[in-house]
Every structure is written in structure tokens, then in C-alpha cells.
Amino acid sequence: MPENIIAPVTTATQDVRADPPGEDGTGRRPPRPGLALAVILICQLMVVLDATVVSIALPGIQRSLHFSAAGLSWVPNIYLLTFGGLLLLGGRAGDILGRRRLLTAGIALFTLASLLGGLATTPTMLLVARAAQGVGAAVAAPSTLALIVSNYPDAGQRARAIGLYSSMSAGGGAVxxxxxxxxxxxxxWRSVMFINIPFGLAVVLLAPRLIREPERHPSRFDLPGAVTATLGSASLVYGFIRAATAGWGAASTLGCFAAAVLLLGAFVVIESRTARPLLPLHLLTRRASGGGYLAMLMLAAGMFGMFFFVTQYLQNVLGYSALQTGAAFLPLVLLLFAGARIVPRLVPRTGARPFLYGAPVLLAAGLLLLSRVGADTGFAPGILVPMVLFGLGAGCTMVPLSLTILGGVRPEESGAAAGTLQSMQQMGGALGTALLLTVFASATRHSGGRSPHALFAHGVADAMGVAALFVAVALLLIVAVIRPSGRPRPDAAGPVAAGAPAAVSGSGGSGSR
Structure with a gap:
């Protein structure tokens, strides 16, 4: 769910307020604003879509390259880890080296990695390509929204461009x-890799000709922070995956968890002593942002896992083709897209509380219904009804939560706060998939006389029950820790409304407002 069906938050907003629109020395819009916007939106669509497009192809990838069940989870997870782990560094690099330059370089790497992934003949080759895709996405994605802001000085044009960007962010992963x-x-399955190549080449060729480069902001790279955060997260995820295959007491499992504790501890120490940290630690101590980040982590853990397991359930148990599986997700896609478009218009009038209290309940209800699936469960209503509830809940949760988390952040820290939010989404997705994989492995370890299909369905059902628990924990954090605001005061409606477009991209991109 990938990045995102949960509409992604990008560090593109870093220093947006410090960069007056068009501050490339001209203050003018690009020579062909429509084409320039198309190039930026294609870039955003590529990195968002790639988090989910491989989900449908997972059974085909497993058959073709002979992945184990645990190894298969790395196909989406390694992309999420490298993307989420390096996202903050990518945003800082764009400020220092130039956002257009980084967007072009990131998409070039992403495109090359897609080619190598499509040509992969071994599991290792595919995983290396997926990791490289994540690095390219982390380099390119943080610059997309900032380039829209700097290339469109007219407020009306900028608002329309941000609206299109927000829709792309919210709907791209679902599409x-x-x-x-x-x-x-x-x-x-190879075509889901090759499809990136023509679009990537178009971005690389056209971006330098159509997009103006904003002013750079010299600073230092926090490489130690980026390295320890990424390796620590990867060790933690790998520890859960090893637990699913080798057991919780295995030396390799315990070693991974020990490495994760040391690396993530080092990351906290580094960030506390760095003048320009990737993650300002005080963001985690504020009630709204700290509790919100944890809630987002738990929501992503449940939502990403649903896509990973239900995709395989539809194909392996119900016998759906890849095309039928994709079509089965259409109701969920439409509801997610509708929610991302409608909810930002309602939050300024109603406040975030009705959505943040009600929508996770729908989300958890959908997952609980999926925890009752069996080998003989039909699509309607057994899968369709949970998908409708899931789509309604997801579409109405992410934007209000992003608004709540980012609402009290100082302008100079908006980029770091938004980037941290997206990192929590990606890490939550990777950790959730790994944790649910251990649940699935435990449930399917002993057949108990069940048929293979019944055993697989039993594992999926148990995993979805735990996914519902993740969402329940997120709701508890929202109610007990965040305590979102209710209906805004009349004198507050203006600022909130003004912040809504940014928050849409904030759930999809910004949050700097």
C-alpha cells in the first residue's frame, strides 16, 4: 500500500517557504508550463506506482525465479526500505545540489534499475534492482513538489498544479x-518493470529543457544518520523475516535484532549531536507529531500487509488471473481516490476528529472481516465488502492524520517533518509485512489435515487478524495521545483552508503549510 495507496508525503516541501516561487533568477514560470508539469507528475507517478505495481506480479515472480515465501516479501520490502530510509537524505541533497538535477539523476537510476529488474534471472538480481529503484526514488521524489512551487509563481496555477499532484499521489499507488x-x-511479470523505461527516458530528456532550477541552499549531508537509519531498519525487518523461517531463537534472528538496536541507537545519538539532523528529535516528543508518527507506522503496517497477502490469496486460493486480481481491487481504488479528493475539502469545516475517530474503525472492520476468509470464501461478499470498508477507511484517514501531525510544525522544519512522515509510512509497510509474514508462517507450519488451499487461507486469515490489531493500536494512539481537534473555530477556518491543498500533497506531498 504501498507508497502509496497511502498518498506519500515527500520532503519536497523542505524550505518551500524559504524559496519564493520561481527563485531561479527569473521569477518566471517555465516556457511550457503544461509540459513541465506533465514531466513532474510522471516522475511522481513512477515512484508511487512502483510500490504497488509489483504486488499483482508476486505469484508470477515466485514461480519464475523460485523465491521462497519469506524471500518473496523482500520484493516489495527492499524497495520500501531503501526508499524510506534514504528519503530524508534525498531531500537534503536536492537543496544542496539542485532539485531538478537530483530529480533527473534519480529517475535515470530508477529507469536503469527497472531495466535490470525486468531482465533478472535470479532472485538476487531482482532484489538488487529493486533496491536500486528505491535509491533512485529517494533521490527523485523529494524534488517534485518543490519544483512545482518554484516553477509556478502564479497562485492560481500553483494551486491547480498541486491539486493534480495530490491526485496523482493519492491515486497512483492504487492504480x-x-x-x-x-x-x-x-x-x-517482467512488463511491470519494463513499463518504467519509456516514461523514465522522457523525464530524463525533457526535465532539463522544461523545468527551471530553483536556487540551491548549501548545507552538509548527514550521511552517518542516513546510513545508520537505513541499515538499522533493514536489520529489524530482516530479523522478523528470519524469525518466520529460522525461528525466534535462531542465532541469525537474534543477531539481526541486536544489530538493529545498536544501529538505531547510534542513529538517535547522531541526530542529537548534528547541527542539521535528518530527523529533529524534538518532533518525536510533541504530542501531535510524536503520537501521529507512531499511528502512521501502525496504520501502514496493517495496510501494506493487506495488499501483500490478499493479492496472493486471490490468485493462489481463488484461482484469479493477474488481470482478475487487478480488477478485484477496483472498488478499493475508486474509494481511495475519492477520499483523497473529498476529505481535504471537508476537514476545514468539520475538523480532523470525525475522520480520525471513525475512519480507522472502518479500516479495522474490513481487516477483521478478511480474518474470516477460508478456501471456499467467494469474492462477493466475502472479499468485496471488506475491500469497500478498507477503501473507505484508508481514503478518509491519511489526509486528516497528515494535517494533524504537520499542523504545528515550524516552517523551517516542515521538510524534515513531512519527510519523516513518509519514512514512517515506508518503514511501517516493510515492518508490517515482515511481522505478518511470521504470523502467516506460524499458522501454516502444521497442516492439521487441511488442503493446501485451506492452509494458505488459514494463514492469510490469521495475518489479517493481526493487521486489524495494528489499526486498533493506531486508533488508540489517536484517541489517547493525539486528541485531534474537532470543528475549527470560525476565525481558524481561513488558515486551515489555506493549508488544505498543501496537506493533500502533504499526505501526498507537502504538509508545509
Whole structure:
């Protein structure tokens, strides 16, 4: 759910307020604003869509390259880890080296990695390509919204551009589920990698000609922080995956957890002593942002896992083709997209509380219904009804939560706060998938006389029950720790409304407002 069906938050907003629009020395919009916007939106669509487009192809990838069940989870997870772990560093690099330059370089790497992934003949080759895709996405994605702001000085044009960007962010990941089904069914799983190549080449060739480069902001790279955060997160995820195969008491499992504790501890120490940290630690001590980050982590843990397991359930148990699986997600896609468009308009009038209290309940209800699936469960209503509830809940949760987390952040820290939010989404997705994989492995370790299909369905059902628990914990954090605001005061409606577009991209990109 990938990045995102949860509309991604990017560090693109870093220093947006410090950069007057068009501050490239001209203060003018690009020579062909429509084409320039198209190039930026294609870049955003590529990195968002790639988090989900491979989900439909997972069974085909497993059959073709002979992945184990645990190894298969690394196909989406290694992308999430490298993308989320390096996202903050990518945002800082864009300020220092130039956002257009970083966008072009990141998409070039992403495109090359997509080619190598499509040509992969071994699991290792595919995983290396997926990791490289994540690095490219982390380099490119933080610059997208900042380039919109700097290239469109007119407020009306900028608002329309941000609206399109927000829709792309919110709906792109969901569209990946359908596109993945079409491509995999018509061609093979390799086509979900190759589809990036023509679009990536278009961005690399056209971006330098159409997009103006904003002013750079010299600073220092926090490389130690980026390295320890990424390696620590990877060790933690790998520890859970090893637990699913080798057991919780295995030396390799315990070693991974020990390394994670040391590396993440080192990250905290480094950030506390760095003048320009990737993650200002005081953001974690504020009630709204600290509790909100944990809630986002738990929500992502449940939501990403749902896509990973339900995709395989539809194909392995119900016998759906890749195309049928993609079509099965269409109701969920439409509800997610509708929520991302409608909710930002309602929050200024109602406040965030009705959505943040009600929507997670719908989300958890959908997952609880999925925890009752079996080998003989039909799509309607057994899968369709949970998907509708899931789509309604997800579409109405992410934007209000992003608004609440980012609402009290100082302007100079908006980029770090928004980037941290997206990192929590990616890390939550990776950790959630790994944790649910251990639940699935435990549930399917002993057949108990069940058929293979019944055993697989039993594992998915148990995993979805734990995913619902993750969402319940997120709701508890929202109610007990965050305590979101209710209906805004009349004198506050203006600022809130003004912040809504940024928050849409904030759930999709910004949050700097």
C-alpha cells in the first residue's frame, strides 16, 4: 500500500517557504508550463506506482525465479526500505545540489534499475534492482513538489498544479494494482518493470529543457544518520523475516535484532549531536507529531500487509488471473481516490476528529472481516465488502492524520517533518509485512489435515487478524495521545483552508503549510 495507496508525503516541501516561487533568477514560470508539469507528475507517478505495481506480479515472480515465501516479501520490502530510509537524505541533497538535477539523476537510476529488474534471472538480481529503484526514488521524489512551487509563481496555477499532484499521489499507488494486473496478464511479470523505461527516458530528456532550477541552499549531508537509519531498519525487518523461517531463537534472528538496536541507537545519538539532523528529535516528543508518527507506522503496517497477502490469496486460493486480481481491487481504488479528493475539502469545516475517530474503525472492520476468509470464501461478499470498508477507511484517514501531525510544525522544519512522515509510512509497510509474514508462517507450519488451499487461507486469515490489531493500536494512539481537534473555530477556518491543498500533497506531498 504501498507508497502509496497511502498518498506519500515527500520532503519536497523542505524550505518551500524559504524559496519564493520561481527563485531561479527569473521569477518566471517555465516556457511550457503544461509540459513541465506533465514531466513532474510522471516522475511522481513512477515512484508511487512502483510500490504497488509489483504486488499483482508476486505469484508470477515466485514461480519464475523460485523465491521462497519469506524471500518473496523482500520484493516489495527492499524497495520500501531503501526508499524510506534514504528519503530524508534525498531531500537534503536536492537543496544542496539542485532539485531538478537530483530529480533527473534519480529517475535515470530508477529507469536503469527497472531495466535490470525486468531482465533478472535470479532472485538476487531482482532484489538488487529493486533496491536500486528505491535509491533512485529517494533521490527523485523529494524534488517534485518543490519544483512545482518554484516553477509556478502564479497562485492560481500553483494551486491547480498541486491539486493534480495530490491526485496523482493519492491515486497512483492504487492504480498500480490495476495496471499490474493488466500488464502481467497480457505479457508477464517482467512488463511491470519494463513499463518504467519509456516514461523514465522522457523525464530524463525533457526535465532539463522544461523545468527551471530553483536556487540551491548549501548545507552538509548527514550521511552517518542516513546510513545508520537505513541499515538499522533493514536489520529489524530482516530479523522478523528470519524469525518466520529460522525461528525466534535462531542465532541469525537474534543477531539481526541486536544489530538493529545498536544501529538505531547510534542513529538517535547522531541526530542529537548534528547541527542539521535528518530527523529533529524534538518532533518525536510533541504530542501531535510524536503520537501521529507512531499511528502512521501502525496504520501502514496493517495496510501494506493487506495488499501483500490478499493479492496472493486471490490468485493462489481463488484461482484469479493477474488481470482478475487487478480488477478485484477496483472498488478499493475508486474509494481511495475519492477520499483523497473529498476529505481535504471537508476537514476545514468539520475538523480532523470525525475522520480520525471513525475512519480507522472502518479500516479495522474490513481487516477483521478478511480474518474470516477460508478456501471456499467467494469474492462477493466475502472479499468485496471488506475491500469497500478498507477503501473507505484508508481514503478518509491519511489526509486528516497528515494535517494533524504537520499542523504545528515550524516552517523551517516542515521538510524534515513531512519527510519523516513518509519514512514512517515506508518503514511501517516493510515492518508490517515482515511481522505478518511470521504470523502467516506460524499458522501454516502444521497442516492439521487441511488442503493446501485451506492452509494458505488459514494463514492469510490469521495475518489479517493481526493487521486489524495494528489499526486498533493506531486508533488508540489517536484517541489517547493525539486528541485531534474537532470543528475549527470560525476565525481558524481561513488558515486551515489555506493549508488544505498543501496537506493533500502533504499526505501526498507537502504538509508545509
Amino acid at each position: 498500480g494494482m490495476i495496471l499490474g494486473g493488466v500488464l502481467t496478464s497480457a505479457f508477464s
